[in-house]
Amino acid sequence: MSHPPVPPTVTVRPGDVRYPALSRGFNQRWIADPEYVRMVTSPQGVVTALSEAVNQIPADDDDRDRERYRDRITVRSGGHCYEDFVCGDDVRVILDVSPMCDMYYDPALEAWCVEAGATNWHVYSHLYPMSGRALPGGSCYSVGLGGHITGGGYGLLSRQAGLTVDYLYAVEVAVVTERRTVELVLATRDDPDPDRRDLWWAHTGGGGGNFGVVTRFWFRDPPVPPRTVLLTARSWDWNHFSKESFISLLDAYGQWFADHQDPNTASGRLFALLALNHRAAGTINLTVQVDAASEDKDDEGTQAMISFLRAVDSEAVPKSKPMVWSAAEHAAVPDAWSPRLMPWLTATQALNGSGQNRCGKYKSAYVRRPFTRSQIEAMWGYLGNEHFQEFKNKEALIQIDSYGSAVNHPPYDTAAPQRDSIMKMQYQVYWRRPNDHDIGDEDDNLRWIRETYRATFADTGGVPIVGNNTDGCYINYPDVDLSDKNWNTSGQPWSKLYYKEEYLRLQKAKARWDPLNVFRNQQSVERLEL
Incomplete structure (x- = not known):
């Protein structure tokens, strides 16, 4: 039986049953009210849809005094934009390319x-x-x-x-x-x-x-990708940490990646994700992956994993346990306290999560050197140990990813300028939206993430400046607070924090x-x- 051809574009307007879902993305903090959403299925369909959109007279054009004047045309792929760049009050048309996935x-x-x-x-x-x-x-x-x-x-x-x-x-x-x-x-x-x-x-x-x-x-x-990998997932109980053992954990984590930046070695290829959940969540989580050739205990990947775990999960920190609870967007892997050997794709599927569609706010930092004592003490304090002790959101965290190695040896000139960092940070906080007219506990959550971030980088104007220890921010984790002089007193504009000296060419x-x-x-x- 033949099927009708797929149209090059599909228009979804406010009366359509699909409209409420397609006028928002993953971050439920932002809900748009566009004239329409255009689903496009081909490059030529994009040309047609974009040409129509830029040459239309907006429906709002005769009523510029209305509370919201919509005049932007935005583009959506997966819908994960962290700010209102795609789904905002001023958006007139959303061009959704998600049907184009071949x-x-x-x-x-x-x-x-x-x-x-x-x-x-x-x-x-x-x-x-x-x-x-x-x-x-x-x-x-x-x-x-x-x-x-x-x-x-x-x-x-x-x-x-x-x-x-x-x-x-x-x-x-x-x-x-x-x-x-x-x-x-x-x-x-x-x-x-x-x-x-x-x-x-x-x-x-x-x-x-x-x-x-x-x-x-x-x-x-x-x-x-590697044929097989070793995957480890561990947790520490917050109640067992002292300030000194927390400092030991972050010192060891940062120093290990400062010392292992050669992508030609297994240690230089090892990737780790440290989720410093707020104390209200109960645990700090660690996920580690390294390529492994076999189950041979003398395998280079096995030795790299052992070396890393001995350095980070040492006697200087509380005793770890299997990971039971997930952290942010990553699923828990409860049966991997001991490193598990598995095919690369199987390991990827074990970690592959997206989290629920929630409201969220995010911030980022590129880190060039191990953390300073003042940075670690700020993180300790603002994760519910000295400040925000009444803040009980279990979905507030500072995520620290390993970075560098092959990233710092690009084969070609690119517009991604941060190429000598050893870690990458992502500050995250999530909350629920009871309904489309109630944003939930936004104020409390925004206050936590903003003040935590500012405290971590208090020595450099509240942001991770392009400097000796840090190297700005990641454009894929956009943060409009970087444009706000109340939160960025560094003297470096958002454009430098994202793009450094590449901004003029852009x-x-x-x-x-x-x-x-x-x-x-x-x-x-x-x-x-x-």
């Missing part, structure tokens, strides 16, 4: 093509079985690649394989010209045209939704490829007048 080998470009609506899970469940290769992307399965890749993209394989953009060969983008026409542009890493080459470069860390609508990515020689690319500033948000790349 991946295949393209002999013309000699590269693997991945459509912009695919997710991390598509890479693991589709690309890997077909090709034996994978992108070194994140562990949360539902994150869309359209945003993940363009911000740099990292995950459990990054210390041995680098960032996702280190393999990006080409990108296809629908851009809006000064004449309000839409063009589909293919830009490659070795493009003879310098403007197109800059468009490719801008998508290797410049962030999503800045220059146009990405439709497809092409990757050359993406990495081969501004030039913005002026060339988005001259009308169609793609904008509170922290979009600002146009540079040419």
